[in-house]
Amino acid sequence: MTGTTYDRPRLRPEVVLGPAMRSGPKTVHHVKDALTGCYYRVGPREHFVMGLMDGQHTLEDIGRRYTDTYDRRLGPGHWQQMFTMLGRYQLLDGYADDAALDRLKQAHEAKQSARQGWLRRRWVILRPDEMCAALANRLAFAFRAAFLIPAFVLxxxxxxxxxxxxxxxxxxxxxxxxxxxxLPLSALLLWGITVLHEFAHGVTCRHFGGTVTEIGLSWRFPMLTPYCRTDDIVLFHQRRARVGTAFAGVFVSLLALVPVAAWWWLVGDGPLGRPLVAGLLLFGSGAAAINLLPILRSDGYVMLTHALNIADLRRESYRFWRLRLRRRDPAARERLSTYPPRDIRTYALYGVATLLLLLSAYCALMWVWFGSLQRWVGPAWAVVILAAETAVVAGVLSLAARGRSGERRTTDE
Structure with a gap:
């Protein structure tokens, strides 16, 4: 493998290498193949070698640079592993097979389809990449301080x-x-703001060099929400670009309320006056505040994840706490010992804070429902109904967790 065939290896031009991010106790880099739509994860050493595969460096050059950086020599076995991995995913320029690339693309699409179910489903409405690219060019001024500072003040x-x-x-x-x-007019206007919210994610992603594959509706039990797919966020090397892409939707939603507030000051109490505007201001501001909470898959969660430079904060916190609760097991203790102290604090605090927040929200919701139900069926039956409801929700969440665990075992990142 170290002969003249791969003497000056080069990755295909569709292959994009992402920045270093934390994943549990490890550091990972995302790699995207734009031709197949696949994303992979590699370690820092593989990323270092792949970053030098530009057609200019020989294997001897790469090996020397690797030794200087890691104080280790790349032997024939290491090169064999590297080129086996590159061949499996057809990432080398000039050596990719069209049929193999097509199989990888079909496997990726099949995996995406397999994730659809009654607990989770997506309906694509738009393929907006070209539209977002055009808007990013026209709205380039909106990413400058001269616009952002006054907008934040407003x-x-x-x-x-x-x-x-x-x-x-x-x-x-x-x-x-x-x-x-x-009421119907408020709903229509709020959906308009939601459309702006999703396009803001897409336009910002394009501004920082990513692609926007989908805008549509997402069903994640028990919520139906719009979404904008900006998977390329993991490829942005600047942390502010990742956080900014996640925040763009909330920013535009809040900015859209500025003319609504002006409307409140200028109009009277007619059907299109203050009653309508008051509802828009309350619901719009409340939705933005909830969206900034770093739980589930909210914008606030994505912002926090990338601000901390972690690949998937929720998943890694879940894995950490599973190990923590099994710390009597020697294997679990050994794995926990590989976590750096900063990561231990991050995953521990996020897990506790998320649990407390979700329990508080659920208890508040139960209290509100109890107040309504007891007026209709009495306190005893209200308790029975809410207990049954809680059991059903717990069962659904348990099934969802098992499904995700099975999916993670069969998915190659």
Whole structure:
């Protein structure tokens, strides 16, 4: 493998190498093959070697640079492993087989389809990459400080106004005589803001050099939400680009409330006046605040994940706590010993904070439902219904967790 055939190896131009990120106790790099749509994970040493495969460096050059960096020599066995991996995924320029590439693409699409089920499903509405590219060019000014600073000041002022006038806005939104007009119109306008939210993710991703493959609707039990697929975020070497792409949707949603707030000041109490605007301000601000909470797959979660430079904070925290709860097992203790202290603190704190937050939210929801149910069926039956509801939710979540565990065992990252 170290002869003249691969003397000056070069990766295919569709192959993109991502930055270093933490995954449990390890450091990983994402690798994308734009031709097949596949993403892979490699370690820092494989990434180092692949980064030098540009057609300019010989194997001797790469081996020398590797020795200088890692104080280890790349022997024939190491090269054999490297070229076997590159051949398996058809990543070398000039040596990729079209039929093999097509099989990899079909396998990737089949894996995506296999993830669809009654607990999780996606419906693609748009393939917006070209549209997002055009918008990114036209809106380049929106990524400069001259625009961002005043915009942040305006949206912050609106949020201060909303949260200091919650009682007034709630009264205006709930005490109205034209709900048959304002409710459907509010829903329509909120969906319009949601569309802007998703396109903001896509345009920002394109601005930083990524591609936007899908915009659509996502069903993750028990919620139906819009989504914008910006998988290339893991390839951005600047951390601010990753965090900014995740934050762009909330930023635009909040910015869209600035003219709504101005509308509130200018209009009266008619059907298109303050009752309508108050509802938009409350629901829009509340949705943005919830979306910033770093739980589930919210924008806030993605922001925190990339701010900490972790590949998947929730999954890694889950793995850490499984090991932590099994620490009497020697194998679990050994694996825990490989975690750096900073990662131990991160995964431990995130796991505890997430559990407390979700339990608090669920208890608050149960209390609200209990208040409603007891008026209809009495306190005893209300408790029975809520207990049954909790059992069903726990069962569904358990099935979902088992499905994800099985999927992780059969998925090559």
């Amino acid at each position: 949206l912050a002022a609106v949020q201060v106004f909303v949260w200091t006038h919650v009682a007034t806005l709630t009264h205006e939104a709930t005490h109205q005589k034209s709900s048959w007009i304002t």
